[in-house]
Amino acid sequence: MAKQPLLAVEDLEVIIKRKDKVIPIVRQISFQIDKGEIFGLVGESGCGKTMTCLSILNLLPTGIQKIGGRIQLAGKNLEGLSTAEWRKLRGDRIALIMQNPMSAFDAIRTIGDHFIETLLAHGKTDTKAARKISLEYLERVGLPDAGLLLHQYPFELSGGMLQRVIIAIALAQKPDLIIADEPTTALDATSQVQILDLLAEVRREFGTSILLISHDLGVIARLADSVAVMYKGQFVEQDSVYQLFFNPCHPYTQSLMEARRSIGLLRNRRLSNGSSTTAS
Numbered sequence: 001m002a003k004q005p006l007l008a009v010e011d012l013e014v015i016i017k018r019k020d021k022v023i024p025i026v027r028q029i030s031f032q033i034d035k036g037e038i039f040g041l042v043g044e045s046g047c048g049k050t051m052t053c054l055s056i057l058n059l060l061p062t063g064i065q066k067i068g069g070r071i072q073l074a075g076k077n078l079e080g081l082s083t084a085e086w087r088k089l090r091g092d093r094i095a096l097i098m099q100n101p102m103s104a105f106d107a108i109r110t111i112g113d114h115f116i117e118t119l120l121a122h123g124k125t126d127t128k129a130a131r132k133i134s135l136e137y138l139e140r141v142g143l144p145d146a147g148l149l150l151h152q153y154p155f156e157l158s159g160g161m162l163q164r165v166i167i168a169i170a171l172a173q174k175p176d177l178i179i180a181d182e183p184t185t186a187l188d189a190t191s192q193v194q195i196l197d198l199l200a201e202v203r204r205e206f207g208t209s210i211l212l213i214s215h216d217l218g219v220i221a222r223l224a225d226s227v228a229v230m231y232k233g234q235f236v237e238q239d240s241v242y243q244l245f246f247n248p249c250h251p252y253t254q255s256l257m258e259a260r261r262s263i264g265l266l267r268n269r270r271l272s273n274g275s276s277t278t279a280s
């Protein structure tokens with residue numbers, strides 16, 4: 001019997017409805033993610049990556065609609081779930097990590113308030129036990145002084161630290177799948193590498209599957225097992241990362257690789273000129 005994937009997306013179609021017209025933004029895409037697999041989705045800005053994730057979570061904005069396709073989690077069709085079932089699924093089974101970590105927090109509530117309330121909302125435990133779990137997971141994602149952190153406000157933390165807090169909150173709910181939508185784009189170079197390493201560790205330690213979205217092939221190459229290249233709402237290429245990097249077939253994939261190579265060459269030139277920060 002064929003192995004059942006954790007997530008199966010089949011012929012997903014999403015449109016925007018404007019007064020007199022319908023604009024397709026995701027066109028019949030299909031992919032599967034196995035347990036413990038990191039699946040990369042790469043493509044230029046506006047090609048439909050975020051709308052693909054939001055379709056999976058049933059969180060499409062007003063005016064944008066899923067009009068076709070089937071989404072299954074561990075063999076269960078997600079069509080027709082009630083609001084309460086969706087709320088339980090988000091967080092408990094699928095966690096979302098967004099691009100700008102600050103936007104995920106309420107500025108006037110402490111990290112502890114966010115963490116503990118999320119755990120209580122998902123019916124895990126009482127306040128004392130939730131606090132203990134918060135401390136444990138903040139430490140597990142490499143944040144020092146977890147006790148102090150619980151009393152701090154989001155603005156007192158760096159973007160990299162906030163992204164770690166989000167990952168800790170997600171992990172504490174032991175999701176099967178993490179959807180990470182450009183998780184490092186808003187961070188400085190050092191934090192970017194640390195967050196990518198942390199996601200790799202999460203997969204190793206917890207066996208969590210990850211849908212990793214990025215416009216940067218370098219990020220995908222570092223982490224993903226397989227990858228789909230999205231262009232204007234369609235998948236133009238889909239393969240193992242190894243195959244795709246060594247044998248890019250589609251012209252758009254080739255142009256992404258070329259752009260990446262040029263950035264690498266420029267960076268090397270700057271380094272050999274003794275400057276790593278300013279363009280020559």
Ligand SMILES: Nc1ncnc2c1ncn2[C@@H]1O[C@H](COP(=O)(O)OP(=O)(O)OP(=O)(O)O)[C@@H](O)[C@H]1O
Pocket residue numbers: 016025043044045046047048049050051052061063064215
């Ligand atoms: N709230 C919205 N209302 C109307 N159209 C939207 C909305 N959000 C996105 N779109 C449109 O949907 C299309 C797909 O957008 P999407 O955000 O999925 O792209 P993306 O690949 O994630 O881009 P980026 O890498 O810049 O985040 C784009 O044409 C975009 O303009």
